[in-house]
Amino acid sequence: MAERRFDVDADIRRARTPPRELYFDPQWFAQQRETVFARSWNFASVSAGLETSGCARPLTLLPGCLDEPLILVRDTHAKLHLLSNVCTHRGHLVVERECALAALRCNYHGRRFHLDGSFAFMPGFENAEHFPTESDWLTKVPLAEWRGMLFASLAPNAPVNEVVxxxxxxxxxxxxxxxxxxxxxxxxxxxxxxxxxxxxxxxxxxxxxxxxxxxxxxxxxxxxxxxxxxxxxxxxxxxxxxxxxxxxxxxxxxxxxxxxxxxxxxxxxxxxxxxxxxxxxxxxxxxxxxxxxxxxxxxxxxxxxxxxxxxxxxxxxxxxxxxxxxxxxxxxxxxxxxxxxxxxxxxxxxxxxxxxxxxxxx
Ligand code: FES
Ligand SMILES: [Fe+2]
Structure with a gap:
């Protein structure tokens, strides 16, 4: 796929607006998904309703664009985590609806995770070598809380306090x-x-x-x-x-x-x-x-x-x-x-x- 690029003159008195394809071409859209939306801070949820330990809220970050399945989880030390909602076994979603939990358990084959996403237990893996490792944990996603709002970035390029x-x-x-x-x-x-x-x-x-x-x-x-x-x-x-x-x-x-x-x-x-x-x-x-x-x-x-x-x-x-x-x-x-x-x-x-x-x- 040829990379889509455009330039806009730094001098507004001379500059011209972007090419019209920017606004409808699926290739431009796909490129923005990776270069813009996967790297920037985007609103994920409000903080309200996530106050108690064990509460878990699944969400999809930018549905239709990133489609990234995530979960917000408050652990027993009152720390809020943003985790991938994708089981590290074969990819089933871990939490399907907002609920209160003692541990995160995938319903497909029973893999369990602690509330911070670290691996806890999996039946059938007794003879697996080098298991578990950190790659079996649910992936942590950068999370920033600002005045009642939660922002997520898959790969942030600046701290949220600078942005706001x-x-x-x-x-x-x-x-x-x-x-x-x-x-x-x-x-x-x-x-x-x-x-x-x-x-x-x-x-x-x-x-x-x-x-x-x-x-x-x-x-x-x-x-x-x-x-x-x-x-x-x-x-x-x-x-x-x-x-x-x-x-x-x-x-x-x-x-x-x-x-x-x-x-x-x-x-x-x-x-x-x-x-x-x-x-x-x-x-x-x-x-x-x-x-x-x-x-x-x-x-x-x-x-x-x-x-x-x-x-x-x-x-x-x-x-x-x-x-x-x-x-x-x-x-x-x-x-x-x-x-x-x-x-x-x-x-x-x-x-x-x-x-x-x-x-x-x-
Ligand atoms: S996909 Fe989750 S336990 Fe198998
Ligand atoms: Fe307006």
């Missing part, structure tokens, strides 16, 4: 950090478009006045800000006069400003939207080259503020974005489309994303 450093800087002193995950507010969306189109759309506010009239009225369009970060981007939405804003403490980087929303994107597929009510986490799951699932998870600190300002009406905004993205997906099929150019002031985040994607895929 700027999020922490903007969160400092804000009441919302005491947020709690509210599962009743979970929402899932699926649409016919490549995952990267969803990310690109998220990374610019240029479209807000055109497709999001209700949101546009809550933001001060003249004060919309962009900052590129080592592992993502930040967009800062200033509240329109009379709309809800954060109460920022003295010493905060935006002290004295009326900020209605912080929109963080973390490479490749995590969005953290900070509002005066709490956090809306968007998890992007590429299901196929032209099919994407997006999950919204809400971490609420002040429920009374949920229907005010830029943090309200999120489903309507999502529907408006999905409609636009699906149109762009159709546009990518057109042989006549040769890629576009970037708006040098408003599309610095899109340009940054494309440059990161090109670098990771190379």
């Amino acid at each position: 450093a700027e999020v922490e800087r903007r969160l400092a002193g804000l009441a919302i950090v005491d947020w709690r995950y509210d599962p009743t507010l979970d929402k899932t969306f699926e649409f016919d478009a490549n995952w990267a189109l969803y990310v690109e759309n998220y990374l610019e506010g240029l479209h807000i006045p055109f497709i999001h009239p209700a949101l546009a009225a809550k933001l001060d369009g003249k004060l919309y800000g962009y900052e590129n970060l080592p592992y993502g981007t930040l967009q800062i939405g200033s509240a329109a006069p009379g709309e809800l804003a954060f109460e920022l403490p003295e010493g905060h980087p935006n002290f004295g400003q009326r900020i209605g929303a912080y929109y963080f994107w973390l490479f490749p597929a995590t969005m953290l939207n900070l509002y005066p009510w709490g956090l809306s986490l968007n998890v992007i799951e590429p299901l196929a080259p032209t099919r994407t699932r997006v999950r919204f998870l809400s971490f609420v600190q002040d429920p009374a503020k949920r229907e005010q300002g830029a943090g309200s009406g999120l489903v309507q905004v999502e529907m408006e974005d999905e409609a636009a993205i699906q149109q762009v997906q159709k546009g990518m099929r057109a042989r006549s489309y040769r890629g576009g150019r970037y708006a040098p002031t408003a599309e610095i985040g899109v340009h940054h994303f494309h440059r990161m994607l090109a670098k990771w895929m190379a």
